Amino acid sequence: xxxxxxxxxxxxxxxxxxxxxxxxxxxxxxxxxxxxxxxxxxxxxxxxxxxxxxxxxxxxxxxxxxxxxxxxxxxxxxxxxxxxxxxxxxxxxxxxxxxxxxxxxxxxxxxxxxxxxxxxxxxxxxxxxxxxxxxxxxxxxxxxxxxxxxxxxxxxxxxxxxx
Numbered sequence: 001x002x003x004x005x006x007x008x009x010x011x012x013x014x015x016x017x018x019x020x021x022x023x024x025x026x027x028x029x030x031x032x033x034x035x036x037x038x039x040x041x042x043x044x045x046x047x048x049x050x051x052x053x054x055x056x057x058x059x060x061x062x063x064x065x066x067x068x069x070x071x072x073x074x075x076x077x078x079x080x081x082x083x084x085x086x087x088x089x090x091x092x093x094x095x096x097x098x099x100x101x102x103x104x105x106x107x108x109x110x111x112x113x114x115x116x117x118x119x120x121x122x123x124x125x126x127x128x129x130x131x132x133x134x135x136x137x138x139x140x141x142x143x144x145x146x147x148x149x150x151x152x153x154x155x156x157x158x159x160x161x162x163x
Contacts, residue, residue, distance in 0.1 A: 020107040028058030030065040033109040034086035040102035048089030087125040100133035107140040126156035
């Protein structure tokens with residue numbers, strides 16, 4: 001979490017990334033905790049974190065992750081994942097009219113040690129982000145202020161190319 005030094009203020013970008021980090025702590029995922037915040041015209045319009053669909057058991061409740069059991073890494077085995085991703089949850093709370101031209105802020109927390117890791121949308125979430133008309137995706141890439149990357153949504157990896 002980025003904090004101000006003395007009487008100074010943190011940047012707006014770090015403020016919105018802090019919001020996304022707070023929502024990541026609400027995540028129910030045992031593998032990676034993600035938080036997302038959608039901002040348009042300097043106003044937060046939606047938030048999301050990764051977890052099972054409403055009313056269904058979460059991995060943290062049952063103490064098991066099917067992808068971790070099989071030693072799967074990012075990009076593998078999403079069909080067996082119980083979670084709706086943070087980006088998708090944030091987008092589900094909006095209309096396309098609301099998301100057109102907005103920015104999406106994304107953070108990732110390692111549940112094992114609470115460290116901030118480089119966030120990256122999966123290809124499915126990248127497709128949703130692009131389709132929703134999101135302008136930029138701001139990814140926290142590590143601890144500390146100004147430690148983020150801005151990627152135009154249209155440049156996200158939305159399709160895994162086979163060989």
